[in-house]
């Protein structure tokens with residue numbers, strides 16, 4: 001695996017590969033890699049000749065200084081996992097390399113109304129930071145195909161729209177959520193859960209599954225029950241919504257395709273998850 005820290009080196013290496021007709025797949029991450037991330041690498045390997053992974057903890061998408069400060073950064077372990085996975089190139093830029101001191105964010109004002117809901121409402125400015133960094137990375141890597149996780153469902157909608165508007169040649173893939181055996185969605189933040197919280201955390205998945213597996217007529221009652229249970233300490237519920245998959249507007253009827261999205265804080269750790277309902 002080749003390791004680049006400078007954009008210019010990455011760009012010139014990839015130019016040669018593109019000239020040789022190689023198809024470039026790209027997996028952006030913030031590191032602290034787990035099986036969920038590695039599943040994206042494996043999916044990219046199925047579609048592309050060269051797989052590029054970036055590791056960059058993007059300061060402009062954090063709306064809490066402590067979350068940024070305590071975000072795990074186990075770089076040596078990440079590089080080992082990527083090498084073992086057969087990833088071809090890893091790009092690990094510094095903050096200076098990505099921003100050159102200019103932290104102005106791209107506005108998401110031009111994006112769909114869904115951007116202001118859910119994560120957009122609870123993490124003001126988060127998606128502006130995401131769009132800013134994803135654009136910068138796309139311009140450097142100039143990939144043929146990109147691979148994002150359904151774990152961040154709303155982020156997938158934002159990136160899909162960014163691609164439609166500004167990078168129409170890029171093929172977008174949304175890859176399934178990888179879970180621990182007890183159902184907890186894998187996340188770099190899970191290591192912050194203490195032993196007791198870790199035992200309780202799969203409850204979020206249980207709530208989602210219960211609603212998803214119920215007959216449409218029973219879903220509203222289960223949704224309300226789950227909201228109450230996830231609002232009880234040590235959980236604090238931010239949202240649990242049954243939404244249209246494209247607009248993220250709340251769906252009043254429980255028939256047809258939908259997506260259930262949840263964000264809850266457990267102790268000091270914010271957890272998000274989602275589940276598609278209907279035909280995947």
Ligand code: AMP
Nearest residue numbers: 029030031036148149151152177178186
């Ligand atoms: P992050 O490092 O959290 O920014 O995530 C990098 C990419 O990995 C994003 O596209 C995430 O949606 C994806 N990802 C994170 N957790 C999982 C998971 N449990 N299963 C699949 N993909 C994931």
